[in-house]
Amino acid sequence: MATFFISSRQANIRFRRSRNPVIGDEFSSRHGQKGVYSQLWPNVDMPFSGVTGMRPDLIINPHAFPSRMTIAMLLESIAAKESESESNSLVDELGSMLTACGFNHHGVEVLYSGVYETELTCEIFIGPIYYQRLRHMVSDKFQFDTISNVWP
Numbered sequence: 243m244a245t246f247f248i249s250s251r252q253a254n255i256r257f258r259r260s261r262n263p264v265i266g267d268e269f270s271s272r273h274g275q276k277g278v279y280s281q282l283w284p285n286v287d288m289p290f291s292g293v294t295g296m297r298p299d300l301i302i303n304p305h306a307f308p309s310r311m312t313i314a315m316l317l318e319s320i321a322a323k324e325s326e327s328e329s330n331s332l333v334d335e336l337g338s339m340l341t342a343c344g345f346n347h348h349g350v351e352v353l354y355s356g357v358y359e360t361e362l363t364c365e366i367f368i369g370p371i372y373y374q375r376l377r378h379m380v381s382d383k384f385q386f387d388t389i390s391n392v393w394p
Contacts, residue, residue: 266380269300269373273312276376277302289353291368293344297356298368319369320349 263269263279270276290297307313317336324339337347345351350365 261379261381263375264380266383268376268378270376271312271315271371271373272318273310273315275302275306275310275312275315277306283356285356287356289356289362289366291351292354292361293351296368300371300373304367315371316349316367319367319371322370323349 265279265282267279268276269279285297288297307316320336320340323345324336324343337349340349341347346365348367349369350367353362353366353368354360355362
């Protein structure tokens with residue numbers, strides 16, 4: 243897509259193109275939880291929920307939450323899960339809203355391995371979250387140097 247800005251003496255042209263994510267691109271949630279795209283798995287190999295069939299697009303290390311204290315991100319996920327259901331109830335507590343929709347009170351689910359198709363031995367918190375790709379893309383950051391010595 244091209245955008246043209248024309249004034250009396252100059253013309254600014256901006257081009258925009260879509261890029262598929264590659265390993266090393268940076269993403270961020272609305273709550274500032276940043277991360278780097280580190281591994282690409284086929285969709286069929288991702289774990290899935292036996293109840294809803296939901297497969298995650300992104301897996302976040304749980305150790306990221308205590309260090310960044312982005313608890314609102316978990317609340318966003320619970321609220322988004324509740325809003326996906328067909329329930330129209332206006333209940334104050336998100337946990338009771340999830341229970342009314344047939345989910346676990348805490349938002350956790352049992353997932354199944356996409357590779358082995360066996361039940362995972364732990365409950366996993368899963369839900370939709372808004373993520374955006376940042377402008378820090380690997381394809382724009384490559385560098386080279388012909389002067390420096392290379393140590394083996």
